[in-house]
Amino acid sequence: MQLDKFTDYALRILITLAVRTPARIPTSQIALLYNLSEHHLSKVATQLVAEGFAISERGRNGGLTLGRSADLISIGDVVRAMKRNDPVVECFGTNKSCLILNACGLRGPLAQAQEAFFATLDSYTLEDVAQPRSALATLLEV
Numbered sequence: 001m002q003l004d005k006f007t008d009y010a011l012r013i014l015i016t017l018a019v020r021t022p023a024r025i026p027t028s029q030i031a032l033l034y035n036l037s038e039h040h041l042s043k044v045a046t047q048l049v050a051e052g053f054a055i056s057e058r059g060r061n062g063g064l065t066l067g068r069s070a071d072l073i074s075i076g077d078v079v080r081a082m083k084r085n086d087p088v089v090e091c092f093g094t095n096k097s098c099l100i101l102n103a104c105g106l107r108g109p110l111a112q113a114q115e116a117f118f119a120t121l122d123s124y125t126l127e128d129v130a131q132p133r134s135a136l137a138t139l140l141e142v
Contacts, residue, residue: 001117007082009036009044011129014053014078018070018130019137024063033140044082051081070130076122088114 003011016030027045031038045064048054052067066073087093088110091101098104130136 001088001114003079004083004086005040006044006047007079009034009041010048010053010078010082011075013041013045013048013064014066014070014073014126015130015136016140017054017064017066018126019133019140021066021070024057024061024065026063029063047082051078053078053081066126070127071125073126074122075124075126075129076118076120078126079121080118 012034013027013030016033017025027042028038030036030045031041034041045054045056048064049056049067053073054064054067056062056064089107091098091104091107092111092114101107
């Protein structure tokens with residue numbers, strides 16, 4: 001499986017929040033850290049807030065914080081939430097027009113591979129992936 005940019009950016013935001021917790025960090029600051037579009041990152045942040053992974057506060061001292069403790073945020077849950085409408089192959093989604101769909105032997109192995117992918121991600125929390133905290137803190141200018 002390949003993560004799209006939206007999911008990649010969501011994970012980067014969450015790692016940044018985990019490393020810099022309990023500080024509130026503006027999306028604009030995260031965009032600068034990673035040299036990403038603030039507009040695009042705002043869309044990602046909005047989805048993270050909607051899914052409960054982050055909390056957004058407006059105002060002069062506003063910004064993002066984690067929606068719950070990093071040890072309670074499963075990487076698998078984050079990826080599932082961000083890739084909700086992005087099937088591994090077309091026939092797992094709504095497009096059922098493939099000529100060999102009814103006789104295809106590839107669907108089973110691909111479904112198993114997808115489940116193995118998520119099972120692996122489910123075994124890690126945000127706390128786990130943000131563990132090299134001192135190295136990450138240096139890179140994230142903490």
